[in-house]
Amino acid sequence: HDVTASALGIGGYGEAVVAIVAGTYSINETVATAPRIDARWFCRNGLRRGEWNNMSISPASAANYDWFLDTLCGSERAAETDGRSIHAIVGPEIEAALARPSTLLFHPYLFGSPHGRAASAGFLGLRGWHDRGDMLRAVIEGIAFNHRVHVDALREGFATREARLTGGISRNPTFVQIFADVLAMPLTVTETEEAAAWGAALCAGAGVGLFASPRHDPRDLAALGRTYRPDPERSAAMDKRYRLHCDIADHLAEAWPSIEALAEGGER
Template sequence: MPSLLGIDNGLTVTKAVVFDIDGTPLSVARRRVPQLMPQPRHVERDMDGLWLATAEAIAEAIAGSRRPANDVVAIAATAHGDGIYLLDADERPLGPGILSLDSRAGTIADDWAAGLVAQQALALTGQMPHTSAPSALLAWIKIHEPERYARIAHILSCKDWLRYCLTGAIGTDRTEASTSFTSVADQTFSIDAMRLFGLEKLYSALPAVAGSAEIVGLVSAAAAKLTGLTEGTPVAAGLHDVTASALGIGGHKPGVVAIVAGTYSINEVVSDRPKVDPRWFCRNAIEPGQWNNMAISPASAANYDWFLDTLCQAEHQKAEASGQSVHALLGPEIDAALTRPSTAIFHPYLFGSPYGSAASASFLGLRGWQDRGDMLRAVLEGIAFNHRVHIDALRDGFDVREARLTGGASRNPAFAQMFADILAMPVTVTATEEAAAWGAALCAGAGISIFASPNDDPRNLDGMQQTYRPDTDRSTAYQTRYELFRDIANALQPLWPRIDGLTIEGDAP
């Protein structure tokens, strides 16, 4: 029976998912991919190691599907966006891949924001350059690693590297192409954009652009040997994981704000015309003549994961020993905290924020009689508040009629209800375990005409989703807390650089 393979590579884990063509996941295999942090603000990974880990996951997923490898009729990959993966003239990795959590180019992005470059970039490309954008990272490499810069022959994203490893074909898709260098008006690469960032000599290193559902290559003999895939299997161009996640939950369409609560706070609305604003990125959607308006920051559920890893180790061990979920073990603490008043407020800026690279996380309002449950509640509220910052911006620009939520935390009913109450709008959670991988698989299926288009989802979405509706009283209470959350963040803006400056010299007092 025909099946589809969707590859989803995040910032720490690479996954391979085999789907039946009706959308049913048949098997999932995961491999952790170590992050390399050779110095502060540098977050990288070994590119060959990433491919080998992904190949292992593919082989395990095929075996786990209990179907022969030649049942996989098409493949597509999705992966974290931004960051950068470079190849030299021999098509070999030119140093490690740089992840979107990397902030080495923060000073460059800040300098652009203080001058004219950022506003010119907004008008031309539809987005303000940020610290992990390819534009800022390439500008950093040009200054600090000129020998590496001079050898750049191909500029790729993460999923483009995986596609190359599968097929030997170099290229990208429309969604990934628009991370820095496309004209927002005509949605194609612009030499003026490269010139604006001082990168015009690299214009020829930009990859060819295909549609996300366009077949761009076939599985090579070498890739087939490593993965167990059948040589010659069609591979589609794939897409940025933000877009893939929205597609996988039925949220990549006008009038819907798709929310991904993962490492990043991702909030996106599709429009049929470009609308630029410094509060969001106006990037290419899957289809020509549509734009994906993304308001994002690296400040979402990764904060919750950090709290669990740092302060809930005993519960992690208990959960592993008993086969339970650590989230289920901690649920009663959170539920109890939600029933009582709390002064605790958390700003979820452990890894980044909407306020620039100097912002940092903090608890405020903690009292001696409060416990870990109050802190967990504050972390979850802070995550949802940060999403609201972005969603409020999008609601200023677009007619948003519904919200769809995905991400690991969305499976927690209390957290989903919290989103509805904080946003004061209905929030729908679709029972899609691997939304981004399914979004990639939809592109693969459309590429070989199993589906009419990537939006032709064969599943009955109405029968596999739950909608959480806001409670008026709770929404009113959250409005007060949200306004205080925003006021504190605004008050801290002049202090964050001073706090950040405490570690610049690296000397202990």
């Protein structure tokens, strides 16, 4: 229930809103007043009787970005001991990559996917002239694309008009704008360091009578939040890349089990 608490803590728990947690897992959830089931999401009790929390997830989110930094940016990671953030170091590289066309795509399935156990991560369209910034751009876009897989499923089942984002990625304005452009919907980030803790505190406070309900957040969330709106031109370009991302995943579905079998010394 920590992810439900996270949605509550960022003001994202409710109908017509998709609360997104970009962390180890790709968490995407929205609330409805009637149960609706689908293989693509969980449907479980909400905070109040008659509310249903619908959550579409997979273990394919920001952990891919952390893996890249830990595995391929070792020397820059060491520089953090001098007070320089690795995110500040690679940030300009990503910004430069976003300013130029790229054939590079990434499936963020290092630790799991929405396509079953056999699916694995991979770069596609990689060329010798691509640099680390291009690869990091592809990683962030791939993470956002995977969230869109889940958000699109929820949008098919429920009327949604906006999204709220939390998790480590939400601290980087460039990454948040990528999410807004990929999802093609307004995306709000609040100045909430520990969203799940806030949600738990709201529930506990309501339980002992401090708040009328867990939904009565005493903070001014409008003042604490910043809304990112999709840029029409960038959003259209991202949509094209997203659809290719999905098409390639569909084509790889038959190959992934054979790739996995290589670790077993056999073939499928």
